[in-house]
Amino acid sequence: MHLQWLDDVLVLLEEGNLSRAAARRNITQPAFSRRIRGFEEWLGVDVLERRTNRVEISQALLSNESEIRALINRLRELRTKIGHFDETRATIEIAAQHAATCSTFPDMALRARYHYPGLRFRVRAGNLSDCVSMFLRGDASMLLCYEIEGIGELRFGPEIHRGLWEHDYLVPVVGGALRYKVRDRGDVPADTPAIAYPDDSYFGQVLQKKQRAFGTTGSDFDPICITAFSSGARQMILSGLGAGWLPFSMIHQEIESGALISLANYYGQERLLVAIYANQENELAGRLLKLWAKTD
Numbered sequence: 001m002h003l004q005w006l007d008d009v010l011v012l013l014e015e016g017n018l019s020r021a022a023a024r025r026n027i028t029q030p031a032f033s034r035r036i037r038g039f040e041e042w043l044g045v046d047v048l049e050r051r052t053n054r055v056e057i058s059q060a061l062l063s064n065e066s067e068i069r070a071l072i073n074r075l076r077e078l079r080t081k082i083g084h085f086d087e088t089r090a091t092i093e094i095a096a097q098h099a100a101t102c103s104t105f106p107d108m109a110l111r112a113r114y115h116y117p118g119l120r121f122r123v124r125a126g127n128l129s130d131c132v133s134m135f136l137r138g139d140a141s142m143l144l145c146y147e148i149e150g151i152g153e154l155r156f157g158p159e160i161h162r163g164l165w166e167h168d169y170l171v172p173v174v175g176g177a178l179r180y181k182v183r184d185r186g187d188v189p190a191d192t193p194a195i196a197y198p199d200d201s202y203f204g205q206v207l208q209k210k211q212r213a214f215g216t217t218g219s220d221f222d223p224i225c226i227t228a229f230s231s232g233a234r235q236m237i238l239s240g241l242g243a244g245w246l247p248f249s250m251i252h253q254e255i256e257s258g259a260l261i262s263l264a265n266y267y268g269q270e271r272l273l274v275a276i277y278a279n280q281e282n283e284l285a286g287r288l289l290k291l292w293a294k295t296d
Helices: 003-015 018-024 029-043 065-083 098-103 105-115 128-137 176-181 202-209 230-238 248-257 283-292
Strands: 048-050 055-057 091-097 120-126 142-148 160-175 194-196 223-226 243-247 260-262 270-279
Touching: 003 018, 003 029, 003 065, 018 029, 091 098, 091 128, 091 283, 098 105, 098 120, 098 142, 098 230, 098 248, 105 120, 105 283, 120 128, 128 142, 142 202, 142 283, 160 176, 160 202, 160 230, 160 248, 160 283, 194 230, 194 243, 202 270, 230 243, 230 248, 243 248, 248 260, 270 283
Parallel strands: 091 120, 091 142, 194 223
Antiparallel strands: 048 055, 142 270, 160 243, 160 260, 160 270
């Protein structure tokens, strides 16, 4: 089907007459009639009622003039989009854990924008299981998540490739007035409240495995607040509400400035990997994976 056939039909509808329509299209009436016939053969339906002494436009065609106009506009827009497509101005959808969205994604986005200045991101934040579900459903072409070192990576099909952005650490910290309770050896009094993660959250499972202080509800320190959202925990820890664990990449500036004090020398830290998964059926996702990470 030629786009000019639709233009012919639209002119025919506007003029209501084959001769006048042919004149507007700058072709002879027989040639114009052949093009209308070609449209009918493609459509499988006659749009003209050919009688002995006259030719009339069918009611079916007349009643669908607005649809034909809309179709012509959509096809022209599609042709323009395809003809002027620029992948650097495309949008990439990423399913990312809440913590990774705040801690590592900003640096990743800056690197990507340096190479693709017009690139846009749609980040779908959630817990790990929700992010994996979004990725598997095809709601996102990339997955950004934390992994525990020594435990195997997530398993997907052969079209899914994996890379590592960097490593990170969960570190125990205090802020606000609690900074003044830190002892010389790097610990805090036993009555220090905790901002803990739920036992079934990802960070909660990491910390519970080694019974890290302040980590979960099962630790020796009394939790004053339990939350799975590290960005919210960060604000509460900064205010001095309690001690808790946060990704180092999220708080390194606060540690450098003294707004937070790391307790890692006494309570330890947990090493994490920042993993990126990309569906290679999406070409841009594959390119970003190579840009962001050392692939397996």
